[in-house]
Amino acid sequence: MSVSTSKIGGTSDDALVKVRNLRFTRGDRVILKDLSLDIPRGKVTAIMGGSGCGKTTLLNLIGGRLHPDGGDVTVDGISVPSLSTKELFELRKRMGMLFQTGALLTDLTVFENVAFPIREHTELPESLLRKVVLMKLETVGLRGACDLMPSELSGGMARRVALARAIALEPMMIMYDEPFTGLDPISKGVIAKLIRELNQTLGITSIVISHDVPETCFISDYAYLLGDGRIIGQGTPKEVQQSKSDYVRQFMDGLPDGPVPYQYPASDYLQDLLRART
Amino acid sequence: MIDAIRNLGRIILEGLERFGRAGLFMFEVMRGTPQLRKRGALVLQQVYGVGVLTLLIILVSGLFVGMVLGLQGYNTLVKFGSEDTLGLLVALSLVRELGPVVTALLFAGRAGSALTAEIGLMKATEQLAGMEMMAVNPLTRVIAPRFYAGVIAMPLLAALFSAIGILGGHLVGVGLLSVDAGAFWSQMQAKVDFYDDIMNGVIKSIVFGVVCTGIAVFEGYDAVPTSEGVARATNRTVVYSSLAVLGLDFILTALMLGEV
Ligand SMILES: Nc1ncnc2c1ncn2[C@@H]1O[C@H](COP(=O)(O)OP(=O)(O)O)[C@@H](O)[C@H]1O
Ligand SMILES: [Mg+2]
Numbered sequence: 395m396s397v398s399t400s401k402i403g404g405t406s407d408d409a410l411v412k413v414r415n416l417r418f419t420r421g422d423r424v425i426l427k428d429l430s431l432d433i434p435r436g437k438v439t440a441i442m443g444g445s446g447c448g449k450t451t452l453l454n455l456i457g458g459r460l461h462p463d464g465g466d467v468t469v470d471g472i473s474v475p476s477l478s479t480k481e482l483f484e485l486r487k488r489m490g491m492l493f494q495t496g497a498l499l500t501d502l503t504v505f506e507n508v509a510f511p512i513r514e515h516t517e518l519p520e521s522l523l524r525k526v527v528l529m530k531l532e533t534v535g536l537r538g539a540c541d542l543m544p545s546e547l548s549g550g551m552a553r554r555v556a557l558a559r560a561i562a563l564e565p566m567m568i569m570y571d572e573p574f575t576g577l578d579p580i581s582k583g584v585i586a587k588l589i590r591e592l593n594q595t596l597g598i599t600s601i602v603i604s605h606d607v608p609e610t611c612f613i614s615d616y617a618y619l620l621g622d623g624r625i626i627g628q629g630t631p632k633e634v635q636q637s638k639s640d641y642v643r644q645f646m647d648g649l650p651d652g653p654v655p656y657q658y659p660a661s662d663y664l665q666d667l668l669r670a671r672t
Numbered sequence: 673m674i675d676a677i678r679n680l681g682r683i684i685l686e687g688l689e690r691f692g693r694a695g696l697f698m699f700e701v702m703r704g705t706p707q708l709r710k711r712g713a714l715v716l717q718q719v720y721g722v723g724v725l726t727l728l729i730i731l732v733s734g735l736f737v738g739m740v741l742g743l744q745g746y747n748t749l750v751k752f753g754s755e756d757t758l759g760l761l762v763a764l765s766l767v768r769e770l771g772p773v774v775t776a777l778l779f780a781g782r783a784g785s786a787l788t789a790e791i792g793l794m795k796a797t798e799q800l801a802g803m804e805m806m807a808v809n810p811l812t813r814v815i816a817p818r819f820y821a822g823v824i825a826m827p828l829l830a831a832l833f834s835a836i837g838i839l840g841g842h843l844v845g846v847g848l849l850s851v852d853a854g855a856f857w858s859q860m861q862a863k864v865d866f867y868d869d870i871m872n873g874v875i876k877s878i879v880f881g882v883v884c885t886g887i888a889v890f891e892g893y894d895a896v897p898t899s900e901g902v903a904r905a906t907n908r909t910v911v912y913s914s915l916a917v918l919g920l921d922f923i924l925t926a927l928m929l930g931e932v
Binding site (some may be wrong): 410457459483484486487489490493494495497498499500510511515555559563627 | 794797799801802803804805806807809813860
């Protein structure tokens with residue numbers, strides 16, 4: 395595929411992100427092998443999989459923070475691995491990412507955190523900026539918290555502020571990295587509602603990475619199941635939940651052993667015990 | 673034996689690799705400098721931060737170092753009956769040598785380690801990654817302002833150190849011992865040269881500012897993003913900065929005196 399044609403953008407078919415035969419290794423370890431998937435425009439797509447199966451890695455590959463060892467990722471028709479830093483930054487202004495930890499800037503207030511990307515990328519006058527920031531905070535229900543510092547927020551609130559920041563530049567897409575992990579049921583519900591609402595009212599394409607099966611299935615239009623470095627199941631959430639595949643069943647039902655072994659790969663147990671450590 | 677050689681080789685290679693990374697890192701920071709013009713406020717804010725961290729320790733240390741210089745200098749000079757030159761001795765020692773060097777050492781321990789820890793923790797808590805995903809380059813937004821703030825603050829702090837040190841010398845020499853106040857100041861005024869003495873001190877402290885702050889921000893940015901990694905990086909900042917300052921001081925002094 396030539397670079398010039400791949401950068402034109404705005405292809406007519408409705409996949410915003412296309413991952414093709416993606417391969418990523420760390421040292422000798424293959425994290426992703428031959429991964430292909432499509433993220434449809436304007437939908438909520440879930441990517442589920444166990445811890446350490448490479449979900450965050452996949453998001454970083456889509457966002458261009460990591461470089462693949464093979465294959466291609468295109469976002470809105472633009473091939474991400476072939477972009478220069480400057481082009482990559484232009485693309486990133488159109489995508490938001492919600493980090494697992496929120497990643498709020500700890501030396502700035504909630505207000506300034508949300509204002510941060512706007513200040514960096516636009517020249518809005520202060521009065522207008524204030525309105526925009528308060529609107530974003532109102533969307534996530536935290537307008538009242540605008541003067542707090544990030545250290546004063548609960549986990550759920552921090553993630554909502556991070557969400558307000560992610561939508562500050564009105565992106566076409568948001569990638570959520572484990573938005574539910576470590577939250578109480580109420581906060582989980584709030585986040586799930588927000589993801590759904592942002593998708594419906596603003597039409598933001600959403601990728602939700604998660605290992606929380608019920609919440610994720612509840613809000614998503616389509617689901618992929620990641621395991622062993624590739625897609626091991628896909629379909630509407632209902633289809634995936636009812637799939638007969640061993641892999642899918644193991645993940646959905648939370649079985650400790652199955653196609654995904656309980657044991658981390660190791661040499662023979664008895665021999666290991668008998669061998670004197672040197 | 674083979675193992676030892678292999679380990680040595682590995683350590684040298686790793687060291688060289690880090691050195692290369694540091695070089696590229698500084699190059700990137702420098703390259704973002706033009707964008708810093710609209711971020712003047714950020715640099716000032718950081719100068720203020722560094723100043724708040726180090727001012728007190730600099731002033732207290734400067735005072736004591738000056739007082740010790742007064743005592744020691746008087747003790748020797750009085751044997752030759754030339755205690756009138758005490759002011760000159762104190763001023764030259766501070767401006768040319770002790771001001772820049774001790775300030776840099778204190779700076780590394782106080783502000784440098786804090787910078788490394790701050791940047792390392794920003795990395796560990798994904799704040800830097802978050803910025804990258806918001807299309808903001810952390811090198812220009814976080815690193816460069818801190819780097820230039822350190823480079824600006826160092827000569828200012830060294831100047832303060834020397835000034836308060838001279839007052840300390842005066843306190844001991846004129847206040848406690850029997851040096852004539854007029855002689856103390858006039859000798860200093862007559863014999864301290866602006867270019868040969870003061871500018872040399874300023875150049876030294878600018879170089880130390882570049883080196884100490886450079887090491888501090890690099891170690892933070894390059895830290896392994898865990899608690900242990902940040903702790904190690906902080907430790908390295910203090911050790912490397914101190915060694916670099918003492919080593920460079922010899923080289924700079926030799927170059928400036930032109931006698932080696
Ligand atoms: N910086 C890193 N260095 C080495 N290995 C890493 C690094 N980051 C992640 N990994 C490894 O890559 C694998 C996938 O990680 P990740 O994508 O974070 O998983 P998850 O699906 O839980 O988000 C993990 O097994 C992890 O050990
Ligand atoms: Mg993860």
